[in-house]
Amino acid sequence: MTSEQITSVQTSFALVRPIADTAATLFYDQLFELNPSLRGLFEEDLREQRKKLMAMLATAVDNLHRWDTLAPHVKQLGQRHVGYGVKPADYDTVGSALINTLEKGLGDAFTPSVRDAWLACYTTIAAEMQAVEPAKTVKA
Numbered sequence: 001m002t003s004e005q006i007t008s009v010q011t012s013f014a015l016v017r018p019i020a021d022t023a024a025t026l027f028y029d030q031l032f033e034l035n036p037s038l039r040g041l042f043e044e045d046l047r048e049q050r051k052k053l054m055a056m057l058a059t060a061v062d063n064l065h066r067w068d069t070l071a072p073h074v075k076q077l078g079q080r081h082v083g084y085g086v087k088p089a090d091y092d093t094v095g096s097a098l099i100n101t102l103e104k105g106l107g108d109a110f111t112p113s114v115r116d117a118w119l120a121c122y123t124t125i126a127a128e129m130q131a132v133e134p135a136k137t138v139k140a
Helices: 003-034 034-042 047-062 062-085 089-109 111-128
Strands: none
Touching: 003 034, 003 047, 003 062, 003 089, 047 062, 047 089, 047 111, 062 111, 089 111
């Protein structure tokens, strides 16, 4: 990501913070609309999951300029997601849900350059999450 893209993501996310729970609700509604089978990966009550999503996004967005520090944490998150049953194709669905949520939540502030910055951000994070080591098998 370029420094301009990082600034764009951080500036636009500042507009999302005050509506964090609404944004998270929109995200999960969109996610399950795009792929209803993903609903089974989550608890019935999504309140805690919405908080976790927004906290994770805030941490990532706040630290994009320190990718060398952030990347190992993102990779660990990806490893946990493998354990939850997340498949590589699910990342495309999550990306679409995120972009759609930002478009709805930001309205006119979601300009083409902001969209491009968020796409670059999500692509970078998703690639790192998927760059996990396969589980090692131990021979008896």
